[in-house]
Amino acid sequence: MHKFSVFIVACLIAFAIGEKYTTKYDNIDIDEILKSERLLKNYVDCLMDRGNCTPDGKELKDKLADAMKSECSKCSDKQREGSKKVLQFLLKNKRATFDEIESKYDPDGLYLKKYKDKLAEEGIVV
DSSP states (O other): OOOOOOOSTTOOOOOEETTEEOOTTTTSOHHHHHHOHHHHHHHHHHHTTSSOOOHHHHHHHHHHHHHHHTTTTTOOHHHHHHHHHHHHHHHHHOHHHHHHHHHHHOTTOHHHHHHHHHHHHTTOOO
C-alpha cells in the first residue's frame, strides 16, 4: 500500500527525534496519493478518526498539531515542500476536505489566519 505522510498545513509526518521529525517517510510519492481518491480518502479518514491509520498516517496524525503550532520548525525541507503541495492541492481541488480537516485541527482558524500571508507568498490562495 502506498503511504502518505505529508498532509495539510505544515502537515507533515513525523515522530520527533530530538528537535526534528523523522525523515523515514520523506520518499513517499505525494503526487500519486493526491491522484488517488481511494488513498487520499484513507488518509483523511485516519486524520478524522473514521478509519484505520497506516504507520505513516499515525505519525502524521500525531504530529500535525505540533507542526501547525511550530510553523513546521521541526520539518525537513522535503516535508515543507510536500506540505505546500498538499495544501495547494486541497485548497484548489478538495476545499471541502480541507475545511473538514481544518475544523478538527484548527477549529478557530488561528493557524490559517497566521499563515495566510506566508501562504500567499508561496502562491497558495486561501
